[in-house]
Amino acid sequence: MTDSSVFYRSRKSYPVAVRAEGVYVFDDRGQRYLDGSSGALVANIGHGRTAVADAMAAQARRLAFVHGSQFSSDVLEEYASRLAGFLKLPGFRFWAVSGGSEATESAIKLARQYHAERGDLERYRVVTRRPSYHGASLGALAASGMGARRELYTPLMNESAWPKLSKPNPELSGEADAERLRTLLEELGPQTVAAFMAEPVVGASDAALAPSPGYHARIAEICREYGVLFIADEVMSGMGRCGAPLAVQLHGPVTPDIVVLGKGLAAGYAPLAGLMASPTVHDTVMNGSGAFKHGFTYAGHPVSVAAGLSVLDTVQNENLVEAARERGTQLLAGLRTLRSRHPQVLEARGHGLLLGLILGDPATGEACAGPGLAERVALAARTRGLLTYPGTGAVDGTRGDHLLLGPPLSIRPAEIEELLAALDGALSDTGG
Ligand code: PLP
Structure with a gap:
């Protein structure tokens, strides 16, 4: 626990953001993060629009x-x-x-x-x-x-x-x-x-x-x-x-x-x-x-x-609705390639730039492969400079651990490739 006066959401540690531009957020240590989830699917036109x-x-x-x-x-x-x-x-x-x-x-x-x-x-x-x-x-x-x-x-x-x-x-x-x-x-x-x-x-x-x-x-x-x-x-x-x-x-x-x-x-x-x-x-x-x-x-x-x-x-x-369709097709195709490379990725799905990865146990096909798989992948991704939006727990008929991916609709094709490379690394870091 830090000596900050801020009431954080949880005990985990939060980087301190100081500025953002395009699809990137920067913290007070100069680390750059690709905003792969637009925060919580919010920053649709990207950051820093004057x-x-x-x-x-x-x-x-x-x-x-x-x-x-x-x-x-x-x-x-x-x-x-x-x-x-x-x-x-x-x-x-x-x-x-x-x-x-x-x-x-x-x-x-x-x-x-x-x-x-x-x-x-x-x-x-x-x-x-x-x-x-x-x-x-x-x-x-x-x-x-x-x-x-x-x-x-x-x-x-x-x-x-x-x-x-x-x-x-x-x-x-x-x-x-x-x-x-x-x-x-x-x-x-x-x-x-x-x-x-x-x-x-x-x-x-x-x-x-x-x-x-x-x-x-x-x-x-x-x-x-x-x-x-x-x-x-x-x-x-x-x-x-x-x-x-x-x-x-x-x-x-x-x-x-x-x-x-x-x-x-x-x-x-x-x-x-x-x-x-x-x-x-x-x-x-x-x-x-x-x-x-x-x-x-x-x-x-x-x-x-x-x-x-x-x-x-x-x-x-900027025709961002059409861009969401095009970049979404690119990102979903890349996520499906990750599914073929990482057995803990059970499914990749979604429309436009509201996409999800279902994570789990490849042996059983169960979406909950032990506590906090999605959280662990999200943390590994953050360490590699990629922000994602994890969800956990097979309750109420959900398929357990998942990651939501939804970068700004203004993301460029090369930035999608950068996102996929970081996610590929994070999935390898966390077991497969
Ligand atoms: N409805 C849906 C479908 C949402 O995804 C959310 C937030 O994630 C809400 C309502 C609540 O919105 P807010 O967090 O802005 O209160």
């Missing part, structure tokens, strides 16, 4: 803060309309918050209020999947199917309000897989269910697991049939990360009722997250009681929104 910093500074000088109960702002008006266009969600309304957990909780509350406005007070349940991760605050954690992060708090959560559907099975057709939601809704009594919320490409809980094509379109149909709102949690998978503006649209047009966004929105330059609400959801509230009964002090903070607008300019001007 245009974003300038836009934030100009906004702070012009208008740093107004409260959402008193004002909208010109920057928020422009951003909301640009975002709806980029995401191909015409008529959707943007509700801004500061982080992903606030955003998923806002979506849950909005779904509940939507039904209440229609006089339907029985719909209190939110169905999610196991495993899943929707955030760390208590409501978002209750919605999450991630035992390891929830178990300390279970007495605070009414489990009957948060039923869980099992994870997607990519060996089934998307349609057959999605039909399992119908079965669960029938068991629960669909009249008790407000919403179904899922990550279109799974993030922290199950390394880039994605269902077969057709899954989301059928999920949207089933939800419509039962009057249940479909919430796509795209905090990690959205904003181009998976090679499409939204991962839910990877295999064709699908329109959820609510889309939750975070991380890549302002790409780490400022805290910014939010939700996009369909015209029906928005109008039901506004034509009913007239107000969403919810709000955070910093919602729609002009400096964060200015960062978001400048990040969106960069994503569009």
Whole structure:
């Protein structure tokens, strides 16, 4: 333990970052790290973009803060309309918050209020999947199917309000897989269910697991049939990360009722997250009681929104959605080569630049090969100057140890090769 005054996340040692540029982060000892996970899949346009910093500074000088109960702002008006266009969600309304957990909780509350406005007070349940991760605050954690992060708090959560559907099975057709939601809704009594919320490409809980094509379109149909709102949690998978503006649209047009966004929105330059609400959801509230009964002090903070607008300019001007697709193909091919060289790599998967490696015991095919394999690989990678995002523990049907890989969408082909070489070394260092 150091004599620092900082309350660190854990006892392990943390390098002290002092600057970052492009895909690299530098610490106070001059070590350079290739940001192979964009932090936690956040830094979508890379580090050190002066245009974003300038836009934030100009906004702070012009208008740093107004409260959402008193004002909208010109920057928020422009951003909301640009975002709806980029995401191909015409008529959707943007509700801004500061982080992903606030955003998923806002979506849950909005779904509940939507039904209440229609006089339907029985719909209190939110169905999610196991495993899943929707955030760390208590409501978002209750919605999450991630035992390891929830178990300390279970007495605070009414489990009957948060039923869980099992994870997607990519060996089934998307349609057959999605039909399992119908079965669960029938068991629960669909009249008790407000919403179904899922990550279109799974993030922290199950390394880039994605269902077969057709899954989301059928999920949207089933939800419509039962009057249940479909919430796509795209905090990690959205904003181009998976090679499409939204991962839910990877295999064709699908329109959820609510889309939750975070991380890549302002790409780490400022805290910014939010939700996009369909015209029906928005109008039901506004034509009913007239107000969403919810709000955070910093919602729609002009400096964060200015960062978001400048990040969106960069994503569009530099064609970063297309870049995510191309570089993702390159990186996934390289990860599959690593799987053939390192027996502890059981699977490489994902879409665009949201990719995952499943690690485990080659003899049994079990994904948990002893404590902390993913942590050990991540540490070896860090020693070699590569940052990754490890996840551990075969709980809730996850495949145990995994590494998420998701460099900035602006990464260059040669930097992908550098990432793969460092990971190759780290896998050799840790046993195979
Ligand atoms: N939803 C998803 C899909 C996430 O991946 C995360 C964070 O990893 C969250 C919600 C919570 O976001 P935040 O950590 O910004 O609160």
